[in-house]
Amino acid sequence: SQQGEEDPQALSIQEGENATMNCSYKTSINNLQWYRQNSGRGLVHLILIRSNEREKHSGRLRVTLDTSKKSSSLLITASRAADTASYFCATDAYSSASKIIFGSGTRLSIRP
Amino acid sequence: GAVVSQHPSRVICKSGTSVKIECRSLDFQATTMFWYRQFPKQSLMLMATSNEGSKATYEQGVEKDKFLINHASLTLSTLTVTSAHPEDSSFYICSVNRDRGSPLHFGNGTRLTVT
Numbered sequence: 001s002q003q004g005e006e007d008p009q010a011l012s013i014q015e016g017e018n019a020t021m022n023c024s025y026k027t028s029i030n031n032l033q034w035y036r037q038n039s040g041r042g043l044v045h046l047i048l049i050r051s052n053e054r055e056k057h058s059g060r061l062r063v064t065l066d067t068s069k070k071s072s073s074l075l076i077t078a079s080r081a082a083d084t085a086s087y088f089c090a091t092d093a094y095s096s097a098s099k100i101i102f103g104s105g106t107r108l109s110i111r112p
Numbered sequence: 113g114a115v116v117s118q119h120p121s122r123v124i125c126k127s128g129t130s131v132k133i134e135c136r137s138l139d140f141q142a143t144t145m146f147w148y149r150q151f152p153k154q155s156l157m158l159m160a161t162s163n164e165g166s167k168a169t170y171e172q173g174v175e176k177d178k179f180l181i182n183h184a185s186l187t188l189s190t191l192t193v194t195s196a197h198p199e200d201s202s203f204y205i206c207s208v209n210r211d212r213g214s215p216l217h218f219g220n221g222t223r224l225t226v227t
Contacts, residue, residue: 042218
């Protein structure tokens with residue numbers, strides 16, 4: 001079963017704008033990860049944030065984690081057409097760190 | 113370069129036939145591999161965890177006799193969809209990670225179409 005939900009399900013923005021995606025999860029976790037998937041392809045890991053971290057940056061990506069609310073957000077700044085993809089959050093269950101469960105995903109479209 | 117190789121990338125088969133999908137870890141030995149299934153515009157659903165040298169661990173609702181998993185070596189896991197039906201048509205993706213809790217590396221997926 002899926003661990004979490006993401007919103008929005010779909011997001012369309014103008015190139016250059018910032019894109020924010022949110023993820024909520026249900027159980028305690030060790031870490032939370034964000035992945036990107038281009039249509040018909042496998043997923044690519046973007047960033048991992050541990051349960052004791054609140055914010056993490058990687059290039060144009062900024063991830064926040066609020067364990068009290070069981071939620072995370074992914075911010076992509078200065079979006080580019082090449083950022084068009086689906087974005088998924090994924091969590092490991094605290095009790096079973098080997099299993100990684102994915103959220104429902106956000107389909108991001110960047111308009112040129 | 114690619115960390116995980118998945119083959120084939122696309123397969124079309126007739127109902128009742130079996131299809132084997134291979135997943136190879138190219139960069140490191142993997143005692144555990146994960147098999148996911150993805151329907152169009154939906155998320156990845158974990159089907160099973162493949163364990164080298166022992167039985168796979170299947171998620172609730174996944175038929176182990178339908179989806180046979182073999183993890184005979186530290187670099188290869190196979191998923192066989194037996195007696196495939198049109199409802200088995202989907203995108204199947206394997207993944208590995210170096211350690212528990214570390215990022216997953218994904219294969220490019222296999223698009224299965226059962227006619």
